[in-house]
Amino acid sequence: MEKKLNILYLYPDILELYGDYGNIQVLKYRLEKRNYKCNIERYSIEDNPPDFTKYDLVFAGGGADIEQDILSKDLIKYKDNIKEAIKYGVFFLLICGAYQLFGKYYKDADGTIINGLNIFPYYTEAINDRTKRCIGNIVIEATLNNQKEKIIGFENHGGQTSDVFSPFGTVLYGNGNKFGDKYEGFFLENVIGTYLHGPLLSKNPSLADYIIKYCLDRKYNENTELEKLDDTFENLCREQLLNRFKK
Amino acid sequence: MYKIFTIIFAKILNIFLKIIGKNGGNVIGKIALKINPNILSKFKVNSRVIAVTATNGKTSTNNCIRYTLEKAGFSVVSNSEGNNMETGILSTLLKNCTLTGKIKSDYICFEVDESYVPKIFKDFKLDTLVVLNFFRDQLDRNGEVETLILKINDFLKNYNGNLVLNSDDPNVSRLSRANPNNNNIYFFSCDKYKYATKKIKEAGEGKFCPFCKTKLEYEYYQYSHIGKFRCPNCHYGENEIYKLAYNIDLKNKKFDVDGITCETTGNSIYHIYNNLAVICVCAIYNIETEIVINSLKTFSLNNGRLEELNIKDCPTLINLAKNPTGANVSLRILNEDDSEKNLLFVLNDNIADGFDVSWIWDINFNDLKNVNRIITSGTRAYDIAIRVKTAGFDSKKIYPFINLDEAVKKLYETKNKKYVIANYTALQPTRKEIINYSKK
Numbered sequence: 001m002e003k004k005l006n007i008l009y010l011y012p013d014i015l016e017l018y019g020d021y022g023n024i025q026v027l028k029y030r031l032e033k034r035n036y037k038c039n040i041e042r043y044s045i046e047d048n049p050p051d052f053t054k055y056d057l058v059f060a061g062g063g064a065d066i067e068q069d070i071l072s073k074d075l076i077k078y079k080d081n082i083k084e085a086i087k088y089g090v091f092f093l094l095i096c097g098a099y100q101l102f103g104k105y106y107k108d109a110d111g112t113i114i115n116g117l118n119i120f121p122y123y124t125e126a127i128n129d130r131t132k133r134c135i136g137n138i139v140i141e142a143t144l145n146n147q148k149e150k151i152i153g154f155e156n157h158g159g160q161t162s163d164v165f166s167p168f169g170t171v172l173y174g175n176g177n178k179f180g181d182k183y184e185g186f187f188l189e190n191v192i193g194t195y196l197h198g199p200l201l202s203k204n205p206s207l208a209d210y211i212i213k214y215c216l217d218r219k220y221n222e223n224t225e226l227e228k229l230d231d232t233f234e235n236l237c238r239e240q241l242l243n244r245f246k247k
Numbered sequence: 248m249y250k251i252f253t254i255i256f257a258k259i260l261n262i263f264l265k266i267i268g269k270n271g272g273n274v275i276g277k278i279a280l281k282i283n284p285n286i287l288s289k290f291k292v293n294s295r296v297i298a299v300t301a302t303n304g305k306t307s308t309n310n311c312i313r314y315t316l317e318k319a320g321f322s323v324v325s326n327s328e329g330n331n332m333e334t335g336i337l338s339t340l341l342k343n344c345t346l347t348g349k350i351k352s353d354y355i356c357f358e359v360d361e362s363y364v365p366k367i368f369k370d371f372k373l374d375t376l377v378v379l380n381f382f383r384d385q386l387d388r389n390g391e392v393e394t395l396i397l398k399i400n401d402f403l404k405n406y407n408g409n410l411v412l413n414s415d416d417p418n419v420s421r422l423s424r425a426n427p428n429n430n431n432i433y434f435f436s437c438d439k440y441k442y443a444t445k446k447i448k449e450a451g452e453g454k455f456c457p458f459c460k461t462k463l464e465y466e467y468y469q470y471s472h473i474g475k476f477r478c479p480n481c482h483y484g485e486n487e488i489y490k491l492a493y494n495i496d497l498k499n500k501k502f503d504v505d506g507i508t509c510e511t512t513g514n515s516i517y518h519i520y521n522n523l524a525v526i527c528v529c530a531i532y533n534i535e536t537e538i539v540i541n542s543l544k545t546f547s548l549n550n551g552r553l554e555e556l557n558i559k560d561c562p563t564l565i566n567l568a569k570n571p572t573g574a575n576v577s578l579r580i581l582n583e584d585d586s587e588k589n590l591l592f593v594l595n596d597n598i599a600d601g602f603d604v605s606w607i608w609d610i611n612f613n614d615l616k617n618v619n620r621i622i623t624s625g626t627r628a629y630d631i632a633i634r635v636k637t638a639g640f641d642s643k644k645i646y647p648f649i650n651l652d653e654a655v656k657k658l659y660e661t662k663n664k665k666y667v668i669a670n671y672t673a674l675q676p677t678r679k680e681i682i683n684y685s686k687k
Contacts, residue, residue, distance in 0.1 A: 234633055
């Protein structure tokens with residue numbers, strides 16, 4: 001039987017500021033190289049309501065402030081369904097703006113509050129000064145399947161996220177959830193919320209494979225042994241960047 | 248007195264820099280600003296002042312306007328080398344003014360960085376502003392596109408001069424409403440060209456109507472979000488066009504305007520838009536049509552912008568790409584060409600490029616036509632290699648080299664046509680390396 005993962009890609013036309021679609025492309029690439037099928041469905045405002053529990057993975061990226069407000073009102077309609085999906089174990093990969101939206105609220109630089117889904121207890125407040133943002137290359141250390149992994153990406157956010165009870169990783173280089181923070185992102189077994197784009201999975205094949213394995217294991221109730229792929233470029237890229245940032 | 252002192256100092260500095268072989272594109276302005284922060288408001292200008300701003304195409308368009316005006320016999324002061332921020336513009340003025348701050352040329356033509364338009368023209372007269380396009384560009388340096396547009400929109404609220412706008416970019420066209428009392432609005436537009444699409448093909452910005460937030464409808468997309476759009480709710484986008492390009496034939500580098508056929512030097516749709524902006528400006532200033540047509544036919548920058556070279560019998564096209572749209576239009580040219588090709592993509596992440604290279608994931612690398620090898624280089628050679636691989640290009644045919652001379656050597660190992668795309672700080676070193684290679 002052909003094995004297949006179903007991915008729900010949220011607001012592809014709105015949350016697409018930093019090449020975040022690349023994450024989906026990387027997942028698709030790594031699945032298809034191993035002869036798994038990858039089915040990507042898109043949902044945006046005005047489309048038929050999706051059932052989040054039917055997917056193996058839900059992905060959403062980052063957008064501009066103005067757009068964030070429009071879609072938070074839309075996304076909130078699905079709050080209960082999303083909660084159920086998370087409880088079922090559907091994997092959620094949430095970058096930047098989407099990460100913020102799953103918390104309590106986002107307060108922008110003018111003080112306007114955009115309500116979040118309030119699924120997780122963290123909240124985000126932008127600094128009053130619009131010109132101050134956490135911008136730059138970032139390296140964090142995360143623990144995936146009991147293994148420590150360095151995760152490389154790029155962060156660009158004004159929002160400062162507080163009250164994260166379970167961060168994605170510890171910051172080795174860069175800012176993290178706040179200016180000069182020790183921690184970055186939010187992590188449960190099946191939820192990653194992070195400020196890292198670049199896109200995130202393009203430079204972190206082990207993280208991409210962690211997500212793929214999690215989804216396959218869950219769906220087919222097995223302990224999947226993922227076939228090794230040729231990651232020469234990825235490894236060279238990581239080596240070069242880690243050397244640069246070590247200083 | 249203070250002014251004269253600043254000008255004399257700047258001129259001496261300029262002579263000194265020339266002696267030591269430096270151009271002083273920004274330095275002179277930088278120091279002058281330190282001495283006299285209001286210096287920009289102190290010049291005596293009788294020239295007609297034209298400024299071009301955009302995300303892409305500033306240098307080409309501004310230089311073509313300058314070239315045409317000079318062909319028409321006018322004297323022109325311009326920042327032709329592309330120093331387009333406050334300091335660069337100030338340097339240009341200081342180099343070209345009299346000791347009392349007078350500019351004596353007939354015209355002043357500036358290309359101006361998008362974010363500096365309000366600052367520079369707050370105190371400096373402006374007769375014509377040309378706005379070509381707004382795309383996402385170095386988000387880590389510039390911030391979101393919307394912020395930039397609002398800044399220019401605010402400035403235009405009190406502006407009554409000529410405003411030359413690309414009618415096919417919803418982000419540009421909206422500026423016509425910034426000042427309802429300004430009657431000097433000139434729209435230009437290009438008719439649907441051969442490779443226009445029904446659906447958007449590359450990352451773009453114009454999704455919602457800026458006035459009523461309704462989703463915009465497109466009859467077609469030329470490239471990125473440039474195309475024939477309208478708002479189904481408030482009819483935004485139905486502009487009266489001043490100059491329209493039609494019968495666009497990129498293969499033969501030709502298009503028609505007002506019943507006259509123009510020949511041009513570039514084979515890209517965005518090049519036609521740039522040409523059309525030049526035609527608009529020249530029409531406003533009553534430059535003879537014959538002169539304009541001749542100028543479009545002969546103008547070329549030769550600095551790595553759509554530059555065609557012949558390197559050891561390999562036709563080579565070099566183009567700058569600072570952002571997804573820049574790269575996507577280059578790939579359009581590549582895909583519109585049927586011959587067998589190699590691609591060299593040079594990607595740096597120096598400060599002037601922006602440190603964030605995630606924009607390469609907004610480049611449409613799918614279905615590259617007749618490309619048999621891709622060589623990547625620059626400080627982010629591996630990032631672009633991963634990008635191309637993930638798009639489905641065979642990884643055995645991708646060759647990343649951080650080192651540029653190795654990359655160029657690899658590129659010319661075969662005899663096919665070469666397409667070279669390089670981002671900002673990569674462009675001139677790449678061009679130089681290729682020209683050096685041809686001499687070996």
